[in-house]
Amino acid sequence: MTAPLHEPTTEADPVAADGPAVDSGVKKVEGRSLKQIAWNRLKQDRVALTGGIVVLVLVVVAVFAPLIVGLLGHPPNEFHQDMLDPLTNLPTGDLGGVSGDYLFGVEPNKGRDIFSRIVYGARISLLVAFLAALVAVALGTLFGIVAGYFGGWVDALISRIMDVLLSFPQLLFIISLVSVLPDDLLGLTGSGVRIAVLVAVIGFFGWPYVGRIVRGQTLSLREREYVEAARSLGGGRTYILFRELLPNLVAPITVYATLMIPTNILTEAALSFLGAGVRPPTASWGGMLRDALETYEHDPMFMVFPGVTIFITVLAFNLFGDGLRDALDPKGTR
Amino acid sequence: MSTVTSKRRLTAGAALVVAALMTTTACGGGGEGEGGGKSKGAGFNAAFNKVANPSTKKGGTLKMVGKQDLDSADPQRSYYGMAWDFMRFYTRQLVTYDTKPGVASTKLVGDLATGPGEITDGGKTYTYKLRDGLTWEDGSKLTSKDVKYGIERIWATDTITGGPQYLKQTLDPKGEYKGPYKDKSADKLGLKAIETPDDNTIVFKLPKPNGDFEQFLAMPSGSPVKADKDTGAKYTQRPFSSGPYKFETYKPGKSIVLVRNDKWQKATDPLRAALPDKVTVTISANLEENDKKLMEGDYDVDLNGTGMTQSGRVTAVQDHKDSVDNMQTSFVRYVALVHTAKPLDDVHCRKAVFYATDFAGLQQTRGGEIAGGAIANSTLPVSIKGHSDYDPYGVLARKGKPDLAKAKDELKQCGHPTGFSTKLTARNNNPGEVDAAEALQEQLGKVGIKIEVDPLDGAEASSITGSPSVVKKRGYGMTMSGWGPDFPSGQGFGQPLWDSRFLADTGNYNESQIKDPQIDKLFDDAIAETDPVKAGEIYKQVDKRILDQADWMPFIYEKNITWRGSRLTNAYMSDAYNGRYDYVSLGVVK
Numbered sequence: 045m046t047a048p049l050h051e052p053t054t055e056a057d058p059v060a061a062d063g064p065a066v067d068s069g070v071k072k073v074e075g076r077s078l079k080q081i082a083w084n085r086l087k088q089d090r091v092a093l094t095g096g097i098v099v100l101v102l103v104v105v106a107v108f109a110p111l112i113v114g115l116l117g118h119p120p121n122e123f124h125q126d127m128l129d130p131l132t133n134l135p136t137g138d139l140g141g142v143s144g145d146y147l148f149g150v151e152p153n154k155g156r157d158i159f160s161r162i163v164y165g166a167r168i169s170l171l172v173a174f175l176a177a178l179v180a181v182a183l184g185t186l187f188g189i190v191a192g193y194f195g196g197w198v199d200a201l202i203s204r205i206m207d208v209l210l211s212f213p214q215l216l217f218i219i220s221l222v223s224v225l226p227d228d229l230l231g232l233t234g235s236g237v238r239i240a241v242l243v244a245v246i247g248f249f250g251w252p253y254v255g256r257i258v259r260g261q262t263l264s265l266r267e268r269e270y271v272e273a274a275r276s277l278g279g280g281r282t283y284i285l286f287r288e289l290l291p292n293l294v295a296p297i298t299v300y301a302t303l304m305i306p307t308n309i310l311t312e313a314a315l316s317f318l319g320a321g322v323r324p325p326t327a328s329w330g331g332m333l334r335d336a337l338e339t340y341e342h343d344p345m346f347m348v349f350p351g352v353t354i355f356i357t358v359l360a361f362n363l364f365g366d367g368l369r370d371a372l373d374p375k376g377t378r
Numbered sequence: 379m380s381t382v383t384s385k386r387r388l389t390a391g392a393a394l395v396v397a398a399l400m401t402t403t404a405c406g407g408g409g410e411g412e413g414g415g416k417s418k419g420a421g422f423n424a425a426f427n428k429v430a431n432p433s434t435k436k437g438g439t440l441k442m443v444g445k446q447d448l449d450s451a452d453p454q455r456s457y458y459g460m461a462w463d464f465m466r467f468y469t470r471q472l473v474t475y476d477t478k479p480g481v482a483s484t485k486l487v488g489d490l491a492t493g494p495g496e497i498t499d500g501g502k503t504y505t506y507k508l509r510d511g512l513t514w515e516d517g518s519k520l521t522s523k524d525v526k527y528g529i530e531r532i533w534a535t536d537t538i539t540g541g542p543q544y545l546k547q548t549l550d551p552k553g554e555y556k557g558p559y560k561d562k563s564a565d566k567l568g569l570k571a572i573e574t575p576d577d578n579t580i581v582f583k584l585p586k587p588n589g590d591f592e593q594f595l596a597m598p599s600g601s602p603v604k605a606d607k608d609t610g611a612k613y614t615q616r617p618f619s620s621g622p623y624k625f626e627t628y629k630p631g632k633s634i635v636l637v638r639n640d641k642w643q644k645a646t647d648p649l650r651a652a653l654p655d656k657v658t659v660t661i662s663a664n665l666e667e668n669d670k671k672l673m674e675g676d677y678d679v680d681l682n683g684t685g686m687t688q689s690g691r692v693t694a695v696q697d698h699k700d701s702v703d704n705m706q707t708s709f710v711r712y713v714a715l716v717h718t719a720k721p722l723d724d725v726h727c728r729k730a731v732f733y734a735t736d737f738a739g740l741q742q743t744r745g746g747e748i749a750g751g752a753i754a755n756s757t758l759p760v761s762i763k764g765h766s767d768y769d770p771y772g773v774l775a776r777k778g779k780p781d782l783a784k785a786k787d788e789l790k791q792c793g794h795p796t797g798f799s800t801k802l803t804a805r806n807n808n809p810g811e812v813d814a815a816e817a818l819q820e821q822l823g824k825v826g827i828k829i830e831v832d833p834l835d836g837a838e839a840s841s842i843t844g845s846p847s848v849v850k851k852r853g854y855g856m857t858m859s860g861w862g863p864d865f866p867s868g869q870g871f872g873q874p875l876w877d878s879r880f881l882a883d884t885g886n887y888n889e890s891q892i893k894d895p896q897i898d899k900l901f902d903d904a905i906a907e908t909d910p911v912k913a914g915e916i917y918k919q920v921d922k923r924i925l926d927q928a929d930w931m932p933f934i935y936e937k938n939i940t941w942r943g944s945r946l947t948n949a950y951m952s953d954a955y956n957g958r959y960d961y962v963s964l965g966v967v968k
Contacts, residue, residue: 121816121819121820122820123739123743123817123820125739125742125743128742130742130746130747131695131696131746131748132691132692132695132696133688133742133745133746133749134692152688153688153742153743153745153810153813154743154813154816154817223835319806319833323830323831323832323833324812324815324816324831324833325816325819325820325831338687338688338689338809339688339689339692340689341689341692341693342689342692342693
């Protein structure tokens with residue numbers, strides 16, 4: 045997924061000195077009504093709404109994974125080798141052993157419940173994707189707003205750093221990083237370390253995308269009258285940055301974060317597929333795809349279930365994100 | 379109405395075409411090349427302990443395919459078993475493995491020599507008489523001096539790298555000789571431990587007896603090399619043949635073509651059948667594709683002999699079971715229990731692991747009885763003398779199932795009644811190994827032994843698990859791996875694994891870090907014994923000691939599913955070559 049980058053064509057002017065601090069010019073009533081307008085637009089967009097509902101369901105599934113698996117499946121790491129054909133080691137029965145007992149069938153060789161592993165895999169995928177998006181948004185907003193508002197050498201420096209990071213081969217970097225990092229790090233062990241590394245690295249390489257958008261928006265917003273007014277009334281830098289500019293950046297940031305999550309899900313799946321994800325036996329969708337490679341000709345369902353799950357998840361997030369963008373219309377100005 | 383009918387007809391027709399196509403593809407694999415796909419394979423396991431399609435008919439081209447090329451075509455520089463098997467096409471040794479199926483292949487018989495060595499001086503002198511009429515591929519006479527020169531190349535460790543060092547360690551343990559390239563004598567035959575009183579006699583003088591000495595001579599590193607054809611490090615590009623075939627072309631990593639060596643005389647070589655006129659090898663990295671081409675009949679045999687991939691073997695076993703063999707390798711899959719990792723320093727904690735392991739589950743994970751292998755009880759593989767049915771933990775008696783009550787009892791005795799935590803390594807490039815490690819993790823979890831699985835890159839594994847300091851630093855308590863012998867004896871299999879004197883700082887294979895004077899002494903006694911049967915009795919004691927101490931846990935005697943091409947004749951699996959087909963005996967129907 046590529047995101048449109050809103051880069052202004054003109055170079056930033058040096059910023060004038062702060063004016064005297066007086067009262068701000070923002071009216072809260074207007075902000076609320078914007079939300080209402082957006083919500084009304086979103087309600088009418090059925091595609092986006094469907095996407096939103098799927099996302100919600102996925103989040104619920106991930107949060108209540110132990111409960112759902114307790115009701116409908118078997119513990120995700122439990123072997124059920126009696127479900128396999130002793131000669132070929134493939135699941136007995138049609139469609140990779142799909143039955144009322146095993147909703148999505150079982151894995152070849154190990155006989156673990158695929159349904160349970162997909163449910164638990166949702167935890168890893170969503171956790172990594174959300175946290176990484178959070179890291180990226182936090183860093184991107186901070187650096188973007190600073191670069192856009194201050195301009196000059198600060199802007200030049202931050203923009204070059206963003207350029208460097210955007211041209212960095214992040215996938216290769218993460219793979220090599222994961223293989224050299226020790227097992228125990230900052231009090232975390234096992235899969236905890238891997239999750240922390242995935243979040244940190246995916247988030248770190250994601251912030252320049254947010255940063256560019258925020259910088260561009262800030263560049264145009266800081267010339268607005270209300271900012272001018274705040275400045276002339278003596279508003280401090282921090283005040284203007286976080287009270288005047290930031291609330292007006294919330295819409296594009298939200299949209300971008302929503303669109304970033306599916307990218308993160310795909311990155312996490314790719315890394316797990318390449319063996320740089322969470323440790324076995326922790327379930328992850330990308331890891332399941334890799335395991336399925338060996339037998340896909342004879343047991344395609346083992347590949348179909350995690351594949352379709354990733355597809356639906358990413359599609360749902362994208363549809364929801366697109367709908368949200370249309371509803372908030374971040375390109376439009378007040 | 380009429381349009382509907384024609385549409386239905388069209389659908390029916392299409393369905394028929396599809397069905398026809400499917401049936402033709404379904405029976406396409408097994409019997410191509412012979413009378414229109416009707417022929418069947420010689421039967422499941424037709425090459426196990428017997429010869430499938432026995433034949434003496436010459437001619438045709440034997441087509442081999444492999445994922446990996448020979449590590450070297452130079453007989454003194456090769457260490458891969460599959461390369462040793464292949465080298466019998468163009469090298470000969472004083473003694474070699476008998477060209478017979480199964481365990482009979484591990485018997486050493488005279489090759490260049492008229493028979494096994496005459497052992498005198500309490501096992502310290504080996505004397506061989508060469509056959510008459512031996513020649514090189516240019517027709518020149520092959521003498522005992524060529525044998526000596528070939529063996530001397532092992533000493534040139536800066537040029538001749540990669541091969542086994544057994545002969546050097548046995549004949550010249552102090553390394554006094556510097557190799558033929560630094561040899562000052564005119565004939566470059568300065569090694570004192572080997573004497574060549576005449577062109578047909580060669581005498582080896584060992585500083586101390588080693589019952590496996592003839593096994594060392596049977597490796598390709600015991601092959602003759604003609605001194606004026608020796609190109610040093612480049613010899614691998616064009617080895618000079620003394621066997622029934624010679625190199626036509628060799629493109630490393632791509633292909634090999636061997637053609638008949640017309641100077642080789644069958645009368646001087648009773649062992650090699652040498653049926654095909656030509657042998658070709660194609661190297662291709664895609665294992666799945668190689669399996670398919672084998673099944674389609676484009677190739678006859680897999681050079682590497684590592685068994686089919688899971689996807690290939692499912693097709694093979696389901697549709698063409700009469701064309702596959704269940705190769706019984708000498709590989710043992712094991713878990714080494716690291717004695718320096720607490721609490722595995724306590725014998726009871728180690729025994730708890732033995733009792734809590736579900737061997738049947740591990741077997742299933744690795745592919746089941748046929749594609750994975752048999753459940754192991756003894757530390758030594760079946761083909762090695764010293765293997766016994768000793769089963770102190772009742773693994774075979776319970777058909778591999780765990781005994782959780784006994785496991786908990788052992789845990790109590792070692793002072794960890796609720797279990798303990800440790801780390802297990804497995805190599806992620808070995809198919810099924812990480813899966814088996816995850817299975818073990820789940821099994822041991824049932825008695826509270828919590829394992830963290832650390833998948834290692836196979837290429838790095840030896841520098842990690844092979845270094846006791848790294849193992850200690852990373853806190854590994856168990857390492858999962860597989861091991862096959864360099865030569866079929868207890869020494870060849872077990873000494874690097876269990877002898878404390880083989881415990882090294884790097885490249886260590888004594889992964890359990892066993893330091894047991896009793897085991898060391900048993901190895902010394904067994905090695906000094908020249909009668910293999912008596913030595914085997916001593917290796918039984920080694921096996922018993924290791925199991926009683928729960929030092930090293932074997933779990934599978936590995937078996938593979940291997941494809942026997944429909945054109946192959948005279949095919950049988952040789953224990954001496956780890957269950958691979960004996961390549962030098964294979965023939966093809968034209």
